[in-house]
Amino acid sequence: NVAMTVGSLGGAVLTLDGHGFGNSAAAITVVDNTAAPRCTDVALVSATRITCRLVAGVYTTSAATDLVLRVGTSSLNIGLLADATTARVTSAAAAVPEITSVLPTSAGRSDVVTFAGTNLAGADLVTVGGAACDVHSSTATQITCRVAGALPSSGAAVAFRTAAAGEGTTAVTVVGALQVTRVEPFRVPASGDITIIGSGFSVQPGDFAVFLHESYACPVTTATIGTLVCSMAAFPTSIVGVPVKVEVHRLANATNPTVTATLNYVDPVRPAITGVAPATASAAGGAILTITGTGFSADVYANAVTVVGEYCAIVSGSETELRCILPTMPASVPTAEVVVKVAGIVSPPHLINLQLAVTSVSLEGQTDPAPALSTEGGVSIDLHGTGFPAHGDVSLVRVNVGGVACAVSKVTADVITCALEGSRREAIGVPDLHSANIARPEGPQGI
Numbered sequence: 001n002v003a004m005t006v007g008s009l010g011g012a013v014l015t016l017d018g019h020g021f022g023n024s025a026a027a028i029t030v031v032d033n034t035a036a037p038r039c040t041d042v043a044l045v046s047a048t049r050i051t052c053r054l055v056a057g058v059y060t061t062s063a064a065t066d067l068v069l070r071v072g073t074s075s076l077n078i079g080l081l082a083d084a085t086t087a088r089v090t091s092a093a094a095a096v097p098e099i100t101s102v103l104p105t106s107a108g109r110s111d112v113v114t115f116a117g118t119n120l121a122g123a124d125l126v127t128v129g130g131a132a133c134d135v136h137s138s139t140a141t142q143i144t145c146r147v148a149g150a151l152p153s154s155g156a157a158v159a160f161r162t163a164a165a166g167e168g169t170t171a172v173t174v175v176g177a178l179q180v181t182r183v184e185p186f187r188v189p190a191s192g193d194i195t196i197i198g199s200g201f202s203v204q205p206g207d208f209a210v211f212l213h214e215s216y217a218c219p220v221t222t223a224t225i226g227t228l229v230c231s232m233a234a235f236p237t238s239i240v241g242v243p244v245k246v247e248v249h250r251l252a253n254a255t256n257p258t259v260t261a262t263l264n265y266v267d268p269v270r271p272a273i274t275g276v277a278p279a280t281a282s283a284a285g286g287a288i289l290t291i292t293g294t295g296f297s298a299d300v301y302a303n304a305v306t307v308v309g310e311y312c313a314i315v316s317g318s319e320t321e322l323r324c325i326l327p328t329m330p331a332s333v334p335t336a337e338v339v340v341k342v343a344g345i346v347s348p349p350h351l352i353n354l355q356l357a358v359t360s361v362s363l364e365g366q367t368d369p370a371p372a373l374s375t376e377g378g379v380s381i382d383l384h385g386t387g388f389p390a391h392g393d394v395s396l397v398r399v400n401v402g403g404v405a406c407a408v409s410k411v412t413a414d415v416i417t418c419a420l421e422g423s424r425r426e427a428i429g430v431p432d433l434h435s436a437n438i439a440r441p442e443g444p445q446g447i
Contacts, residue, residue: 001015001016001018002017013054014039016049018048020074021049022044023047027071028042028044028069028071029042029069029070030070030078031067031068032067032068037055038054038055038067039053041053053166096119096168097119097120097162097166097169098170099117099120099143099160099168099169099170100116100118102114102172104177105174107175107177108147108176108177108198108200109147109150109181109199110148110300111146111177112145112146112147113128113145114144115143115160116141116142117168118140118141119162120138120141120143120160120168121139121162122163123135123138124161124162125159125160126159127159128149128158129149129151129156130156131147131149131150134148143160147174150199150201151175151177152200152201152202153201153250154176154202155173155174155175156175156176157173176201177199178199178200178248179199179200180197180246181198185244186243186244187242187243187244188212188235191235192231192232194218194229194231194244195227196227196246197226200250201226201228201250202223202225204223205220205221206251207251208248208251209248209249210228210248211246211249212235212244213245214245216239218232219231219232269294271303271340271342271345271346271347272294272348273291273292273338273340274292274293274294276350276352277290277292278352279352280355281336281352281353282387283328284393285326285327286325286391287390287391288315288323288390289307289312289325290323291322291323291338291350292320293321293322293347295342295345295347296321297342300316303317303322303341303342304340305341307338307352308330310328313327322340329354333354334354334355335351336352337349338350355386355387356387356388357386358385359386361381362381363379363381364379364381376422377421380419381418381420382417383399383416384415385414388412388416393411399418401420404421406420
């Protein structure tokens with residue numbers, strides 16, 4: 001059997017049921033009659049089922065395409081995708097997702113854009129100019145996402161995919177809005193390079209003019225869509241050592257007028273950490289660390305957090321709070337230094353405890369501490385405490401109770417559940433009941 005989720009431009013999931021599929025997905029390919037790969041993300045779900053995702057453009061109604069399943073050196077023709085009369089997978093062109101417009105039409109790094117179109121529900125992947133656009137929401141007619149990377153001034157192509165219908169189609173592009181987010185170094189050097197980070201640039205240095213402190217031209221020597229580098233053999237002494245004030249002019253061309261973006265650096269405030277939560281964490285990492293403080297950048301991507309020198313991946317942030325995923329840390333140290341770096345300036349370190357402690361024991365699912373446990377075992381217990389692996393990997397945890405192993409079944413940041421094996425000792429001295437008489441009100445009972 002051959003089945004596919006709705007969609008006609010590829011990207012949808014193809015399911016093949018049968019036998020003789022072998023035991024390794026690495027040996028399986030789905031190609032066309034020219035041997036070109038036509039399916040990605042091949043998975044051997046079971047001995048009788050294969051799934052894969054059709055690549056864009058192979059599933060159309062304009063030309064027939066043979067699909068061939070290959071397992072090692074064996075191959076099997078599984079039908080024509082485009083021939084509606086003989087295909088075992090048929091086209092559903094009306095269900096193809098399509099983006100028809102975008103607002104705003106120009107955007108920079110971290111800007112939110114909204115795409116409009118049809119069949120957009122369940123969008124699970126959007127890229128703009130090849131960079132991810134983090135999806136916030138999607139409905140049948142609208143996708144909202146946040147641009148993660150810099151966009152070129154010439155416009156960036158949009159690609160997207162929905163979970164049900166696969167890859168969609170669009171002619172929409174997003175023009176990179178001219179934007180300056182950071183300058184390195186933040187003070188004018190005596191000579192050399194100044195690097196300007198932003199969006200809406202191009203790879204042509206001649207498309208841009210850079211001025212420092214309004215009147216000093218700094219010739220652009222290198223350009224990418226996200227950075228400009230300007231250089232001088234000697235900067236004017238009157239501005240050397242002064243926080244940079246930079247103007248970037250994107251010069252007019254046939255399609256775009258002259259646009260100016262400015263950034264005025266003042267003496268930067270050194271970031272400072274005033275608190276972290278939780279204050280005690282597991283060395284296994286995986287928990288969300290919330291850092292409060294001052295001097296953080298409103299641009300989440302301009303902040304960097306390290307814990308014991310390892311990067312803590314930021315998931316959200318503001319000028320006063322950052323949230324990141326703790327990395328794996330050395331279990332041999334009792335504390336870990338947390339540091340925030342903004343525009344090259346490092347905060348004083350703040351310590352968190354790497355403490356493994358059991359604070360109470362209860363029967364499984366209960367919170368009140370158990371006053372006593374039978375030495376016979378046979379019960380599941382919850383260990384409450386700190387420093388447990390937040391990501392729930394039970395393979396990292398060993399528990400002994402009275403020298404006897406307690407089999408771990410579940411782990412959270414503050415609870416470990418394990419089962420004490422029941423005793424197998426032989427029962428002895430069990431009384432036998434031979435006979436019984438009805439009890440009388442008084443006298444010998446005869447039992």
